[in-house]
Amino acid sequence: MSTALKEWPLWEIFVRSKQGLEHKHCGSLHAADAAQALDMARDVYTRRQEGVSIWVVESKAITASNPDEKGELFDPAADKIYRHPTFYDIPDEVGHM
Amino acid sequence: MYTQSFNVPDSPGGKPVPLAPSLEDPVLQAAFDARIDADGRIEPQDWMPEAYRKTLIRQISQHAHSEIVGMLPEGNWISRAPSLKRKAILIAKVQDEGGHGLYLYSAAETLGTSRDQMLEGLHSGRAKYSSIFNYPTLTWADVGVIGWLVDGAAIMNQIPLCRCSYGPYARAMVRVCKEESFHQRQGYEALLEMMTGTEEQKAMVQDAVNRWWWKCLAMFGPPDADSPNSAQGMRWGIKRVSNDELRQKFVDATVPQAKVLGVTLPDRDLKWNEERQHHDYGAIDWDEFWATVNGNGPCNKERLATRVKAHNEGQWVRDAALAHARKQQERKMKEAA
Numbered sequence: 184m185s186t187a188l189k190e191w192p193l194w195e196i197f198v199r200s201k202q203g204l205e206h207k208h209c210g211s212l213h214a215a216d217a218a219q220a221l222d223m224a225r226d227v228y229t230r231r232q233e234g235v236s237i238w239v240v241e242s243k244a245i246t247a248s249n250p251d252e253k254g255e256l257f258d259p260a261a262d263k264i265y266r267h268p269t270f271y272d273i274p275d276e277v278g279h280m
Numbered sequence: 281m282y283t284q285s286f287n288v289p290d291s292p293g294g295k296p297v298p299l300a301p302s303l304e305d306p307v308l309q310a311a312f313d314a315r316i317d318a319d320g321r322i323e324p325q326d327w328m329p330e331a332y333r334k335t336l337i338r339q340i341s342q343h344a345h346s347e348i349v350g351m352l353p354e355g356n357w358i359s360r361a362p363s364l365k366r367k368a369i370l371i372a373k374v375q376d377e378g379g380h381g382l383y384l385y386s387a388a389e390t391l392g393t394s395r396d397q398m399l400e401g402l403h404s405g406r407a408k409y410s411s412i413f414n415y416p417t418l419t420w421a422d423v424g425v426i427g428w429l430v431d432g433a434a435i436m437n438q439i440p441l442c443r444c445s446y447g448p449y450a451r452a453m454v455r456v457c458k459e460e461s462f463h464q465r466q467g468y469e470a471l472l473e474m475m476t477g478t479e480e481q482k483a484m485v486q487d488a489v490n491r492w493w494w495k496c497l498a499m500f501g502p503p504d505a506d507s508p509n510s511a512q513g514m515r516w517g518i519k520r521v522s523n524d525e526l527r528q529k530f531v532d533a534t535v536p537q538a539k540v541l542g543v544t545l546p547d548r549d550l551k552w553n554e555e556r557q558h559h560d561y562g563a564i565d566w567d568e569f570w571a572t573v574n575g576n577g578p579c580n581k582e583r584l585a586t587r588v589k590a591h592n593e594g595q596w597v598r599d600a601a602l603a604h605a606r607k608q609q610e611r612k613m614k615e616a617a
Contacts (some may be wrong), residue, residue: 190396191602193389209454211386213395215598216605227379231459250325251391 193242194220196227198234206238214239304329316517321447324390332516333391335509336446339518341398346410347381349583354426360530362420369466370423376459380462383452390448397543403588411569412499414577421474421481427467429489429496429534436520436530437500445517468537473544482542489538490546498569500527506566508515531559581585 187192187260209228214220220239228234264270268279273280308327315322320347322328351374358374361367377594401407412430417423419558438460474481501523504510529549538545564594571577 190394208453210383210388212382215601219601219605226375227382230375230379245418247325250533251324251327 185192187206191219194239196220196224197240197243198224198228200234201234202235203212206236209233211242217241221228300395308328310497317513317516319517320445321450322445323447331512332518335513335516336449336518337388337391337393340384340449341369341393341410342410343402344384344398345402345407346413347377347384349409349413349587351381352421352583352586353413353415353579355418356417357423360420361423366470368418370582373427373463373466380459383455387446399591403566403584405575405584408573410499411572411577412495413583414580415491415571416493416579418491419484419488421471421484422492424467424470424474424476424485425488425492427463427465428471428537429467429492430499431460431467432464432534433466433496433499433530436526436533440520440526443517454601465582470542471541471543471608485541486543489543493546494564497531498564498566499526500524500530503567528558528604535559 192215193211194217195211196209209226211239211263212220212223215224217239221237224237224239229237232236260266312322312326312328312332322332335525354370354377355374356365357588358370361370385398388398388424389395398407417426435457437455442450444450444453471485471605474485504524506523507523510519510522515520535545535550547562549560549605551560552558553560555587
């Protein structure tokens, strides 16, 4: 860790609102290390019992797709409508399928 | 939650000046405009015009500073709250304001500014925060009135910000607004309780209302005619409702609340206008407002000095936490080796 670092590093916070649901991104905060990030996330993001579990990830550890390339990245899925159940015609008398 | 619904230049002395049009890549600009027109959202990695970015950094950081400085006038009353119940409530409220400041600083950081830069702006006196906190909280009734009127005005201002075109700001505001209704209700309820007390206590409530009312009306910012950047803010989907419209909504909402509470609002011109279906109200003293914005309110120096002192006295904690983290990491590396 560089000694020039004056600011605490940035962490992304994910909170599971209740057992059975996924962790969801809810914001970020600065903390010196992971343990402190957890403590701070408790105070900043769960003051009203918004969560039963917290994940913290250092922001710089996240690799994100480039929004400028979202065309090329997601387009290939656009013309594959046969991946959706509504693509198929099933006779009414079959009922729910 | 606190903001002035407009955005003043951070440099000293300034009333808002019209934004200079910037030269941007026409193709990128057109795509940006199209997304705004479609009421779409802008996210941190998306292209945006420099003026949009700068305006947001200034507005969100001023908003964050307001939350942080806003802890001071009420924080003064934590040790003097009249009961354990009121003390617990006030601590929770002040802690919320700190939290709101943190959500907002994080949102501003997604635009490419850093926490240190923003704090430096605040502590050097260059950055603005809501002028409402440059007035003193003289009695316990002031704490109730801040909840009822100051937070009430802020709620009016900030509900439209939940639909702001910049995603991280809008999401932060959704969190803030969810927590905010408690702030206003606890203030109003504390005042209701005082109004069942002695004549002296009732007079204290009326006095606090008299001192804060006009300052709350000014929180919405200058009249639309004197807000050169409002139109641009609307165009960008940052501002959704005009200053005067929000102010009118606040007056109309507050009049019946004052009646239930049993206080009068200190404005002889305040009356229902049947034709407009709104209340008319008197003229706001904008000279006083600008004097306070520009550093000459009763508490500007004290608030800033308190903030800077707290920050400096916390320096060793921040240093110690970093040193601890470094040591832990070194120990882990040694064990692994």
